Amino acid sequence: MDVVAVIPAYNEADTIGPVIDGTHEHVDRVVVVDDGSSDSTAQIAREHGATVVEHVFNTGVGGAVRTGYQYAIQHDYDFVLQVDADGQHDPEYIPQLLDAAADSDMVIASRYLNESFQDYSLTRKLGIAFFTKMVNTLGGIDITDVTSGFRVYRVSALATILHRSDKHWAVEQTLEAAKRDFRITEVSIEIPTREEGESQFSLDTFVLYPLRMTDVILRVLLFR
Numbered sequence: 001m002d003v004v005a006v007i008p009a010y011n012e013a014d015t016i017g018p019v020i021d022g023t024h025e026h027v028d029r030v031v032v033v034d035d036g037s038s039d040s041t042a043q044i045a046r047e048h049g050a051t052v053v054e055h056v057f058n059t060g061v062g063g064a065v066r067t068g069y070q071y072a073i074q075h076d077y078d079f080v081l082q083v084d085a086d087g088q089h090d091p092e093y094i095p096q097l098l099d100a101a102a103d104s105d106m107v108i109a110s111r112y113l114n115e116s117f118q119d120y121s122l123t124r125k126l127g128i129a130f131f132t133k134m135v136n137t138l139g140g141i142d143i144t145d146v147t148s149g150f151r152v153y154r155v156s157a158l159a160t161i162l163h164r165s166d167k168h169w170a171v172e173q174t175l176e177a178a179k180r181d182f183r184i185t186e187v188s189i190e191i192p193t194r195e196e197g198e199s200q201f202s203l204d205t206f207v208l209y210p211l212r213m214t215d216v217i218l219r220v221l222l223f224r
Helices: 016-024 041-047 061-074 091-101 122-139 169-179 203-207 209-221
Strands: 003-009 029-035 051-055 079-082 106-110 151-154 184-188
Touching: 003 016, 003 041, 003 061, 016 029, 016 041, 016 091, 029 041, 029 061, 041 051, 051 061, 061 079, 061 169, 079 091, 091 106, 091 151, 091 184, 106 169, 122 169, 169 184
Parallel strands: 003 029, 003 079, 029 051, 106 184
Antiparallel strands: 079 151, 106 151
């Protein structure tokens, strides 16, 4: 299988190098989408052998991964692996995800099939539980960790579910995949809390969940 890894990155100069090095061992190409960083993320990524696509301004994780997905589609890769730039996603688990991808359209690394989620904040746990329950109910599936960003997609399937919402891209894509009866597999992977920088989860984002979820649901159930 031809595999490209997509790493969305925003001001991750302190961690991006080792992430690229570890990921390179398991894939054919690493693409870093530098999402308007003001530090040396792009330069360091190139020094470590990654192909770098630069955004002029910050679009958020959803916008960055969409750019990476479009790269995978345009270059006819078989699978695209998504890895966070902050070091939370240990590259040693990549072979497990790729093995599962051989018979799947989407593979999700789940923190809820092990104990690594227990160190997360209450706000983050509630957010993950809310999203996962919503997708399971509306999509008729049974998964544990819909917001995990450590994933593999079959590119031919991904091309039909490319997300439009940048806020909750993982939720939108997983729900769309479920509605299309795509093969979704979860693999137990430990994903600790990030040691550098700030998490995207906060009380403010949690308060906005209902409004954003209404948008995602309408996109998938009514306008697809």
